[in-house]
Amino acid sequence: MTAATQGEQVRKRLLQAATELISERGWSAVSTRTLAQRAGVGPGLVHYHFASLQALLTEAAIQTLHTIAEEATAQLDQTTPREGLALILADLDRYPGDDPASCLVTETYLAATRDQDLRRAITQVLDLLRQRLTTWLTAAAVPDPRATAAVLAATLDGVMLHRALDPDLTGPTVEPVLRRLLTPDDHTGAPR
Numbered sequence: 001m002t003a004a005t006q007g008e009q010v011r012k013r014l015l016q017a018a019t020e021l022i023s024e025r026g027w028s029a030v031s032t033r034t035l036a037q038r039a040g041v042g043p044g045l046v047h048y049h050f051a052s053l054q055a056l057l058t059e060a061a062i063q064t065l066h067t068i069a070e071e072a073t074a075q076l077d078q079t080t081p082r083e084g085l086a087l088i089l090a091d092l093d094r095y096p097g098d099d100p101a102s103c104l105v106t107e108t109y110l111a112a113t114r115d116q117d118l119r120r121a122i123t124q125v126l127d128l129l130r131q132r133l134t135t136w137l138t139a140a141a142v143p144d145p146r147a148t149a150a151v152l153a154a155t156l157d158g159v160m161l162h163r164a165l166d167p168d169l170t171g172p173t174v175e176p177v178l179r180r181l182l183t184p185d186d187h188t189g190a191p192r
Contacts, residue, residue: 013039018060023100027111061108081182089171097163
């Protein structure tokens, strides 16, 4: 095994340990020592591979947020608003609110209120999500696709965050409401 390969493996173990610990303990309760112990490496390797503990936690959290956003929008191409919304919400239903990914999202958003670099990194992920949604909504001829994408992204975030408090906030509950927003013509006679 080469030194580069070994270094990449250590880096991956540190990122995985950070992801787990943010979920389990909360952002501010992760220390270099507990992180290194979880990853099975010496504490000095944390700072060898990352500029700081904060940089490591940020990268781990952003990887998870990026994965969630990518998976939620992966199959949107050439779907109608109704079909795409159903796919997004079905994917989101994998996160009931008390799972590790949901806890990481909640902890990361909370930490971002006190960390400008983390806030910028989250904003970049949200921008990518909004761009993907805008492209999809434009192709589906949804009016004002950019604004609709921004509101849809915020709503999906809110649903994910609220599930910790209200596990009944699932796709079947949310979909009819969001569908009315995306496809108002499907609901003629309904108040707008």
